[in-house]
Amino acid sequence: MQLYNKLSAKERAALIDEAGKDRITISFYQYHQIKNPQIFRDKLFLEWNLLDVLGRTYVSYEGINAQISVPSENFLDLKEQLDSISFLKGIRLNVAIEHDNKSFLKLKVKVRNKIVADGLNDETFDVTNKGVHLNAKEFNKMLANPDTVCVDMRNHYESEIGHFDGAVTPDVDTFRDSLDIIEEDLKDHKEDKNLLMYCTGGIRCEKASAYYKHRGFKNVFQLEGGIIEYTRQVKEEGLENKFLGKNFVFDHRRAEKISEDVIANCHQCGKPCDTHTNCANEACHLLFIQCDECSEKMENTCSTDCQEIIHLSYEEQKELRKGKGNSNKIFKKGRSEKLKFKN
Template identity: 75%
Template sequence: MQLYNKLSAEERAKLIEEAGKDRLTISFYQYAHIGNPEILRNHLFITWDALEVLGRIYVAKEGINAQLSVPAENFDAFKKHLDSITFLEGVRLNIAIEQDNKSFLKLKVKVRHKIVADGLDDNTFDVTDKGVHVDAVTFNELIEDPDTVLVDMRNHYESEIGHFKNAVTPDVDTFRDSLDIIEADLAPYKEDKKLVMYCTGGIRCEKASAYYKHKGFKNVYQLEGGIIEYTRQVRENDLENKFLGKNFVFDHRRGERISDDVIAHCHQCGAPCDVHTNCANEACHLLFIQCDSCKEKMDNCCSDACKEVNALPYEEQKELRRGKKASNKIFKKGRSEVLKFKR
């Protein structure tokens, strides 16, 4: 029984090019009580591999979180399979605003402790006891209400390139960092303010809504389907768009343009820019914002030191990386001191 990828990303990309067929980039999540995530994981991999689904999927006892790419011609079969799973029947699918046939190049279905890492050791709240879901029309009305506090539940590198007008954008690196900070900052408003939250596709603010209800907030709302679904509704129904800039996405595109506003700056020269890149030095791989001019000048690197390393022969670079880990730096997402114009 094959439960792993046989093709490399490069081999898969070549096959996609040769096939010349359209693919859809889709994300969805569902909180549910799953007894044996391992069995579900194996079932999903076997079925979706046969449908040529690619992507990153996490399964845990609290539910499923999926970001994937499926051939357009196989979408109906994929949807039929989802509907055959009791807790996924009719699940909302967020289809990407901008399509890319190579958004994912491998199928990875992993069992995790949680589908969203929250750092909580609290089993006394039910993650399915969520806040009120609102559509784009109601959301636009709510955020104009003076009794509303609008909170971005994403990380600083996401909100830096795009966010809703007048939103509170916590300066945090991870979702787990934001929960306690937001609770402390908004404690005075538990009784009389409307707490309205949003994120990319809804999964983080749904968990946060259950958590904050558990913590005593009386009026908790979340944007259903997140920024992705909001944008679809705005465009389909000709609504006023209150989102500025780009929506950060977790595939190789790193962003979808929602409005023409460029609200961020190149981390190296300060010029208006909202394009994320990873440092070309594999020993660094830091995520940061870089304009075209700096990209050319710095050879897609975040610093002169990384530029020097990246210019070395590949085997010499590998030797320099041997035994060293860069993960702590990678996930600081633009916090590096070498970046003069970081947020």
């Protein structure tokens, strides 16, 4: 019985090319009390593996968070499989704006303590006691309300390349960091302001809205389905798009273009650019923004030090990494003293 992925990314990419089938990238989440996450995890892996599902999914006692891709011809079978699970029946599936058959190259279903790493030890609030969900039209209307404070619940490297017009974008590395900052900034307006939140697909806002209600905020709202669903509704209903730039996504595509606005800059030369890349030095792997010219000049590295390292032999690079843990730069995405134009 196969319960784990056995193919490398390279092998899977070759199989996708060989199959020649279009794939759909989707995401969904659901907060729900799961009694035995490991059994549920194994069930999902077995069933999804048969449907050629790829992607990254987290299962915990508090629910499920999935970003996956599936061959178009298997989409209805996947939906039927999800509908057979009571708490996922009729679940909204956020379909990607831009498709890429190689958005994911492995199937990973992992058991985690939480489906959203929040760093909270407060078990007294009910995560299902969430704020009011708004569709795209309702969101635009509330965004225009002068008594509304709109907050981006994503991290700095996400909001840097795209965010809603007028939104507060906390300069944070983690979701947990933003919770305290927002509460402190709005502590005197818990009753007289509308707290309007958004994120990529809605999962972070769902938890944040419950948390802020628990902390005494009276008017808490969130964008249902996040930026992904907002964009779909804007296109289908002909609504005014209030999102500027790109939506950062956690797969090989890295981002989806929502508007033609380029609101970020190359971290190395400062010219307008919103293309993320990872440093070619495997010991660094820093996520940062790099334009085509700098990519060519720097050979897809973040610094001259890393550029020198990639020209060493594999054995020499391996020797340099020996005995060292992953660089902090990996986890401080887009933050390095060597990135001159990082805002």
